[in-house]
Amino acid sequence: MSANQKYATFYLNDICFGVPIEKVQEVMEFQEITAVPLCPPVLSGIINLRGQIITTIDLNTRLDLPASHSGNQSMMIVVRTSEGPMNLVVDKIGNVMDVDTELFEKPTETLKPGVRMATTHVCKLEGRLLLVLDTEKIIQLEKWGQQSGS
Amino acid sequence: MDELVKDFLTESAENLDRLDQEFVKLENDPGNRELLKSIFRTIHTIKGTCGFLGFTRLEALTHAGESLLSRLRDGELELTEECADCLLEMVDRVRGHLQEIESTESEGNADSSELIAKLKKLQEQAGKKTDAASQPGTTVEKPSKAAPTAEQTVKTATANAPEPLKAKKTKHEVLAKKSGGAFVRKGSVPVEAVLQALQMQEEGDPRKIGEILVSLGVITLQQVDEILRDKPAEESKDATIRVDVNLLEKQMNLVSELVLLRNRLLQLALDSNERNLNATVHGLNYVTSELRKNVMKTRMQPVSQLFDKLPRIVRDTSKDMGKKVRLETQGGDTELDKSLLEAIKDPVTHILRNSIDHGIENPERRAAAGKAEEGLVGIRAFHEGGNFHLLIADDGAGIDAERVKQKAVEKGLVAAASADKLSDSEKLNLIFLPGLSTAERVTNVSGRGVGMDVVKTNIERIGGRAKLESTRGKGTTLRLEIPLTLATIPALTIVSGPSVFAIPQSALVEMIAIDAEAAEQQIQSIDGVSIFRFRGTVLPLLNLREELRLKEGTARKNSTINLVVVRTEGRQVALQVDSVRSTEEIVIKPLDKRFKNIALYAGAAVLGDGRVALILDIAALARRAGMVPREQQRSAEAETGSKKEKLTLLLIGGPDGERMAMPLERVQRLEEFDQASKERLAGKFVMQYRGEIVPVVSLIELLDERRSHRRTEEGLHPEENSGKISAVVVKTATRNDVILEVHKILGIAKLEAEKLHPPSRAGVRGTLVVHERVTELLEMDELFERLRDGVEAEPVMAGERAEAEDVG
Numbered sequence: 032m033s034a035n036q037k038y039a040t041f042y043l044n045d046i047c048f049g050v051p052i053e054k055v056q057e058v059m060e061f062q063e064i065t066a067v068p069l070c071p072p073v074l075s076g077i078i079n080l081r082g083q084i085i086t087t088i089d090l091n092t093r094l095d096l097p098a099s100h101s102g103n104q105s106m107m108i109v110v111r112t113s114e115g116p117m118n119l120v121v122d123k124i125g126n127v128m129d130v131d132t133e134l135f136e137k138p139t140e141t142l143k144p145g146v147r148m149a150t151t152h153v154c155k156l157e158g159r160l161l162l163v164l165d166t167e168k169i170i171q172l173e174k175w176g177q178q179s180g181s
Numbered sequence: 182m183d184e185l186v187k188d189f190l191t192e193s194a195e196n197l198d199r200l201d202q203e204f205v206k207l208e209n210d211p212g213n214r215e216l217l218k219s220i221f222r223t224i225h226t227i228k229g230t231c232g233f234l235g236f237t238r239l240e241a242l243t244h245a246g247e248s249l250l251s252r253l254r255d256g257e258l259e260l261t262e263e264c265a266d267c268l269l270e271m272v273d274r275v276r277g278h279l280q281e282i283e284s285t286e287s288e289g290n291a292d293s294s295e296l297i298a299k300l301k302k303l304q305e306q307a308g309k310k311t312d313a314a315s316q317p318g319t320t321v322e323k324p325s326k327a328a329p330t331a332e333q334t335v336k337t338a339t340a341n342a343p344e345p346l347k348a349k350k351t352k353h354e355v356l357a358k359k360s361g362g363a364f365v366r367k368g369s370v371p372v373e374a375v376l377q378a379l380q381m382q383e384e385g386d387p388r389k390i391g392e393i394l395v396s397l398g399v400i401t402l403q404q405v406d407e408i409l410r411d412k413p414a415e416e417s418k419d420a421t422i423r424v425d426v427n428l429l430e431k432q433m434n435l436v437s438e439l440v441l442l443r444n445r446l447l448q449l450a451l452d453s454n455e456r457n458l459n460a461t462v463h464g465l466n467y468v469t470s471e472l473r474k475n476v477m478k479t480r481m482q483p484v485s486q487l488f489d490k491l492p493r494i495v496r497d498t499s500k501d502m503g504k505k506v507r508l509e510t511q512g513g514d515t516e517l518d519k520s521l522l523e524a525i526k527d528p529v530t531h532i533l534r535n536s537i538d539h540g541i542e543n544p545e546r547r548a549a550a551g552k553a554e555e556g557l558v559g560i561r562a563f564h565e566g567g568n569f570h571l572l573i574a575d576d577g578a579g580i581d582a583e584r585v586k587q588k589a590v591e592k593g594l595v596a597a598a599s600a601d602k603l604s605d606s607e608k609l610n611l612i613f614l615p616g617l618s619t620a621e622r623v624t625n626v627s628g629r630g631v632g633m634d635v636v637k638t639n640i641e642r643i644g645g646r647a648k649l650e651s652t653r654g655k656g657t658t659l660r661l662e663i664p665l666t667l668a669t670i671p672a673l674t675i676v677s678g679p680s681v682f683a684i685p686q687s688a689l690v691e692m693i694a695i696d697a698e699a700a701e702q703q704i705q706s707i708d709g710v711s712i713f714r715f716r717g718t719v720l721p722l723l724n725l726r727e728e729l730r731l732k733e734g735t736a737r738k739n740s741t742i743n744l745v746v747v748r749t750e751g752r753q754v755a756l757q758v759d760s761v762r763s764t765e766e767i768v769i770k771p772l773d774k775r776f777k778n779i780a781l782y783a784g785a786a787v788l789g790d791g792r793v794a795l796i797l798d799i800a801a802l803a804r805r806a807g808m809v810p811r812e813q814q815r816s817a818e819a820e821t822g823s824k825k826e827k828l829t830l831l832l833i834g835g836p837d838g839e840r841m842a843m844p845l846e847r848v849q850r851l852e853e854f855d856q857a858s859k860e861r862l863a864g865k866f867v868m869q870y871r872g873e874i875v876p877v878v879s880l881i882e883l884l885d886e887r888r889s890h891r892r893t894e895e896g897l898h899p900e901e902n903s904g905k906i907s908a909v910v911v912k913t914a915t916r917n918d919v920i921l922e923v924h925k926i927l928g929i930a931k932l933e934a935e936k937l938h939p940p941s942r943a944g945v946r947g948t949l950v951v952h953e954r955v956t957e958l959l960e961m962d963e964l965f966e967r968l969r970d971g972v973e974a975e976p977v978m979a980g981e982r983a984e985a986e987d988v989g
Contacts, residue, residue: 065793066680067772068729069779077772077785079793082438084785086773114773 034132040125040161041108044096046146047125048162049154056109056116058124078107078118085109087118093169095145110166117170128161130154138162189230190283191423193275196223200272201493208265208496217254224250227275236288239278245300246271252304267299269493374400426519429479436469436476437768437787443469444789481665482522484562484571485513487529494530495558498537505544505555506537512562517569521663524643525571528636532573532659533558535633540577540657550654552576569665574658580651582608589614598962602913609649613637644670644687670769672786674762674794675745678731681794682758683767683786688799690746690753692761697740704742705851705929712845712929713744713755719848720746721803721829724757728802729781749800752846756802765789769796781805828932830958831909832951834925835881840956842930842949843909847961849918850910851926859906868920870910876968877908879922883964884944913965943967 038049039058064076064087075087087107091099099105099122108119135152142150142162152163200223207216228243246268252258274293281289378393394400443465450462488510499506517525541547541556548554561572586608589595594614603611615634640647645663664670664687671686693715695703703714704722711722722744725731745756767786772795776782783798830842831851859866859877866877909921930951937947937958944967946960 063792065785065795067776067779067782067795068678068680068731069781070776074775077793079787079791082434082441082787084770084772084787084793086775 035129036132038128038130038161038163039108040128041106041121042123042125043091043094043121044099045122046096046162047159048121048164049128049130050108050110050164050166052127054110054112054166056111059107059109061105061107061120064120075120080109080116080118083116085116085118087120088169090119090121090169093145094149095143112166112170114170117166119169128156130156130161135163186234186282186286189234190279193227193230193279196227197272197276197279198490199223201269202489204265204269204272205492205496207260208262211260214254217250221247221250221254236278236282238291238293239275239288242271242274242278242293242297245297245304249300249304258303258306264303267296267303269497270296271300424479429476432476433480433768436473439469440473441787441789441791445791480519481516482519483513484515484517484522484569485510487522487526488513488560488562490526491530491533491560494533495537498534499541499556502538502541503543504537504541506541507555507557509557509559510562511560515562515564515569516665517663518665521569521643521665524639525645525661525663528639528647528661529560529571529573531636533560536573536575536577536657540575540579542578546578564665569663571661571663572658573661574656576656579653579655579657580609580612580649581653582606582651585609585612598960602962606650609651612649613647644685670767671764672767672796673745673764674788675725675743675756675758676760676762677725677729677758680731681762681788681792682725683765683788683794683796684745684747684756684799685783685796686764688747688749690748693744693746693755694741695744697742700742714850715746715755718753719845719850720753720755721845722755722757723802726757726759728805747799749803752803754799754803767794767796830930830932830951832927832930832956833880833909833923834927836924840927840951840954841880841959842951842956843911843959843961845929847911848909849912852908852910852920853905854908854920856906870918870920873918875910875918875920877920877922878968881924883921883967884942884959911961913961913968919965919968 037052039052039055040047040049042048062078064078066076067074070076073089073092075089077084078087079085089098091097099120105120105122106124108121108124109116110119134154134156136154138147138150138153140147142153146162149164149168150162151165154161154163200220203216203220207213207220210216224243224247228240228247231237231240231243249258249264249268253260253264258264274291274296277291278288281287281291374394374397378397381393382388388396395402443462446462447466450459453459491510492508495506495508536558537556541558542550542552544554547556556575556577558573558575561570561574563570582605586595586600586603589611590597590600595611600608600611612633613636637647640661640663643663645661648660648662649657650660651657672683673686673689673692674681674683676682705712705714711724713720713722743758743761745758745761747754747756765788767788769784769786771784772782780801781798783796786794786796788794829845831845831848833841833843835841854868858868860868862874867874868877869875907923907926909923909926911919911921913919932949932951937949940947940960941957944960944964945957946963948955948957950956
């Protein structure tokens with residue numbers, strides 16, 4: 032059974048990730064994040080999105096990837112989750128890709144554990160891999176607690 | 182879920198709430214046809230919809246109820262207590278079914294056949310009764326269905342029999358509540374007659390308008406009845422619509438956003454200097470403010486929504502307890518934010534049950550005490566000082582403060598020694614401690630040892646306060662003070678490190694800016710614990726930067742130190758911040774549960790300039806810094822620190838290098854005096870201190886009499902006779918100041934309360950290790966006891982005391 036699915040893609044440490052397009056509420060340029068002192072490092076803090084307070088996750092830290100050097104060049108993706116909108120900080124925004132689900136493969140063992148945990152599928156595209164992320168897994172609190180050890 | 186079913190559920194839930202109330206009213210006024218009609222209509226509606234939606238069990242149940250009600254309505258049966266009980270039970274069952282439908286979308290399998298049978302039986306009795314009634318002698322005319330019974334009752338009442346007079350009286354009471362307008366509107370009475378009646382009233386006629394009209398002969402009593410009973414139905418026109426709370430919430434958010442945009446626009450307009458733009462923006466400014474006010478208003482609800490649920494609770498509880506209780510409510514139109522109203526519902530219900538169960542006495546006992554058999558619980562709501570107040574008072578037996586204290590000591594919640602020294606009011610308020618119940622017996626209503634503490638926690642969670650007052654034999658009053666709305670609160674914004682924080686105004690005591698020079702004197706920092714000496718008190722000092730581990734660097738090298746004194750859980754704490762920004766009305770937004778673990782923030786807020794500020798949870802901050810609230814600390818002391826509570830101690834050095842410590846909370850001030858300022862009075866030392874004559878005692882003298890005798894002979898610290906003495910001003914439990922002369926103040930230590938080792942001597946609670954030195958933890962209360970006894974205790978006491986204390 033073949034079907035096409037649209038993915039919003041973005042880059043972290045030059046790795047291409049994607050989330051289903053319907054999970055994305057909006058994409059925006061980096062804006063000031065209010066730090067929450069004493070919170071685990073995976074949480075960057077909170078932002079004011081048109082009056083709504085939204086928790087911001089540093090996706091590099093979340094996936095155990097090295098910290099990004101893009102600084103204010105970073106982008107933000109607000110995703111819809113079961114717990115309301117969540118803001119993800121990523122290095123760079125890519126295109127929206129239409130992917131044939133037949134190309135999906137299971138995540139390989141060679142992926143870093145942090146990345147593998149949140150990846151549902153891997154998709155080989157012209158000379159490049161697209162890692163499809165599960166937004167629900169990204170926002171799971173318990174895992175964070177263990178990771179950050181607090 | 183089906184939209185139709187949803188509508189049915191909301192509508193029915195509201196109707197059922199009203200039913201509860203109406204039934205209770207009906208019991209007091211059994212002849213009220215309007216009420217019966219309304220009750221009948223509600224049940225009838227539910228029955229009809231059930232049939233339509235296919236809820237057969239519910240239909241059968243309501244059908245039985247409806248049949249009985251129709252008999253009642255037609256006057257074929259009088260409302261007995263048994264009857265009311267059955268009907269109320271039916272209401273509860275219906276409610277149960279509805280809940281079942283809400284959660285499972287099916288009406289459930291609850292078997293109501295027994296109740297249905299009971300309802301049917303009651304209904305049959307009705308039939309018999311009318312048969313009997315229509316037999317000889319009575320004035321009841323042919324029992325026709327259409328003939329309203331209320332009239333019949335009146336006829337019988339006026340015709341004969343002393344007993345029905347009561348019914349007539351209630352009728353007149355009903356009249357009392359209505360105004361003359363209805364008579365005219367109905368067109369049955371000439372305006373002149375009503376005016377005449379009103380004038381007679383003004384001139385001092387004590388009778389009601391209806392009565393006067395009857396006496397004037399323009400109308401009969403029956404007509405009066407009919408007019409008045411039809412009045413409410415005629416006036417109840419719906420001018421309201423139902424709105425989803427989420428929608429209101431969203432609207433509130435949008436309006437907040439609009440306010441922010443307006444603020445920015447205002448700034449831009451001012452900068453541009455363009456007149457037209459400025460005028461328009463000012464218009465926008467006004468409209469926005471009004472809009473915000475009105476949207477906030479939509480969240481306000483009259484407290485009568487809560488009051489309306491209470492009569493049923495009072496009825497059921499007092500019946501269970503075999504007591505007679507009357508409920509009086511006042512100020513039902515006082516408004517409160519919807520979420521707050523919801524939040525106080527459970528506490529208030531609990532308090533009410535408590536009042537009836539424990540407060541109000543049995544009728545016999547009340548009679549013996551010379552009180553009316555019927556107890557009174559009064560609830561009054563009003564606004565004062567920008568807060569919502571709720572008083573719940575009963576005229577019952579009151580609470581015995583001594584017994585509360587005893588219980589608290591028995592359960593190990595308070596140390597016996599410190600409990601004895603509490604004032605009556607403080608003893609009484611121990612009732613709010615977790616795990617305390619003074620009820621002799623556990624009833625199914627209250628007395629399980631959970632309760633008042635939960636009430637207090639719930640009230641404090643929404644920023645309110647609870648206070649208990651009680652007079653033995655006279656009654657108990659519980660006072661709740663709650664902020665009007667949680668939607669916005671006034672807050673102080675401060676800057677620390679890179680961030681802006683908000684402190685709720687309710688926690689704020691004052692702001693102090695001190696220069697570096699004064700700071701040196703007023704702030705003492707030892708071992709990472711700081712205290713701030715402020716107008717004669719010693720406040721624990723927290724540096725927000727350090728507490729939140731904010732990065733250094735952006736710290737302004739400022740000669741001025743900004744302190745914000747805040748109040749939390751009965752204690753004051755000074756917070757050192759980088760700078761104070763302003764006061765703002767803020768909208769509290771909940772923080773993601775992921776930040777809850779930190780437990781230092783009460784939420785977040787978007788400020789006027791669009792920045793986000795974290796709202797500090799002052800109580801949590803103080804707790805984190807090791808300052809446990811007084812009550813908890815007491816209980817920790819009672820258990821000799823078996824809990825891992827943090828203790829803050831003042832360390833004192835003795836002349837021979839020994840170390841002692843006392844809880845910092847007992848310390849009022851640290852002072853230095855001239856040796857010469859000590860004066861002798863009646864063989865003891867005193868000092869003139871802040872306009873009082875305060876006894877001066879040497880700590881060493883108090884601790885060890887033998888040595889003190891020797892010392893007194895030599896004169897106290899002869900080598901320092903001309904020098905300064907270090908002193909700690911402490912308050913005794915009886916609230917008198919005592920100046921405790923010490924050899925040396927070493928500093929402050931903060932440590933987890935570890936297990937104490939057995940005490941070394943009397944006046945010492947135990948020994949512990951502080952900074953790798955063995956330190957005696959002083960038992961302040963015991964020391965003061967000795968002071969009162971005039972330092973007569975024999976050294977032998979030491980051993981006995983140690984055993985009696987049973988420490989370690």
